[in-house]
Amino acid sequence: MTDASTPTRTNPAEFAKARQTPEKKSFMFVIEHLDPELADWSALEYRTIAKECRETKNQFTLCSGLQDFVVKAGGLSLGDVVGKGVEELFPPEERRVCLLDPQAKKELSPEDGDVFDGFLFGGILGDDPPRDRTSELRQKGYEGRRLGPVQMTTDTAVRVTRMVVQDKILLEEIPYVDFPELKLDEHESTEMPFRYVKGEDGGPVMPDGMIELIRKDADKGFDDFLQS
Numbered sequence: 001m002t003d004a005s006t007p008t009r010t011n012p013a014e015f016a017k018a019r020q021t022p023e024k025k026s027f028m029f030v031i032e033h034l035d036p037e038l039a040d041w042s043a044l045e046y047r048t049i050a051k052e053c054r055e056t057k058n059q060f061t062l063c064s065g066l067q068d069f070v071v072k073a074g075g076l077s078l079g080d081v082v083g084k085g086v087e088e089l090f091p092p093e094e095r096r097v098c099l100l101d102p103q104a105k106k107e108l109s110p111e112d113g114d115v116f117d118g119f120l121f122g123g124i125l126g127d128d129p130p131r132d133r134t135s136e137l138r139q140k141g142y143e144g145r146r147l148g149p150v151q152m153t154t155d156t157a158v159r160v161t162r163m164v165v166q167d168k169i170l171l172e173e174i175p176y177v178d179f180p181e182l183k184l185d186e187h188e189s190t191e192m193p194f195r196y197v198k199g200e201d202g203g204p205v206m207p208d209g210m211i212e213l214i215r216k217d218a219d220k221g222f223d224d225f226l227q228s
């Protein structure tokens with residue numbers, strides 16, 4: 001049962017209005033999980049997005065037909081994951097939800113925060129070169145906005161969108177780190193083919209545990225190579 005003061009998940013306009021403060025509007029950040037599996041990387045990104053949404057008074061919703069599996073495998077809370085497709089929850093024709101789309105003609109601007117109540121992202125692992133899998137969501141008819149020409153990780157795309165629409169920072173004024181070089185051990189490093197927000201230490205903002213996961217995957221790749 002929901003009381004009258006609980007904003008409903010299915011109505012982004014109502015949610016945004018109910019959570020609005022005089023200073024900042026609240027938004028829904030919606031991810032449609034598009035990969036057939038749930039990679040450890042994606043789970044870490046989704047947990048980080050959920051945490052940052054809570055800290056900034058925004059609503060996080062992960063849409064996946066594999067609800068129970070994603071909750072368990074991802075270490076997510078049941079309330080964050082819905083077992084429905086995004087168009088069922090947020091019909092494109094209502095035009096309240098905007099798709100963050102690397103191929104969109106218009107860049108995201110702070111004014112988009114006045115127009116839209118929710119922002120939709122592809123739950124897809126980044127690939128290099130990008131294969132335009134966001135097209136699966138574009139085809140549903142959502143209006144799109146771009147976050148500049150460089151591919152971001154999904155958690156970075158959510159972070160940047162929030163900074164633009166909620167904190168009203170222009171896209172071009174956000175400090176970024178492009179293609180950072182991560183040290184794996186004394187001898188090896190790897191270049192990440194993505195754009196990140198620059199943190200206070202000058203390095204890329206990444207989910208806690210991501211660097212360890214990248215190191216583990218690099219070790220595994222090397223072991224697989226030795227066994228092949």
Ligand SMILES: C[S@@+](CC[C@H](N)C(=O)[O-])C[C@H]1O[C@@H](n2cnc3c(N)ncnc32)[C@H](O)[C@@H]1O
Pocket residue numbers: 099100101102103120121122123124125126127129130131132133134135145146147148149150151152153154157
């Ligand atoms: C890791 S990206 C995957 C993009 C994927 N390689 C593709 O080609 O569509 C995951 C999601 O972050 C968002 N995203 C990442 N970079 C973006 C950009 N520069 N502009 C708009 N959205 C972006 C999109 O919603 C995208 O579906």
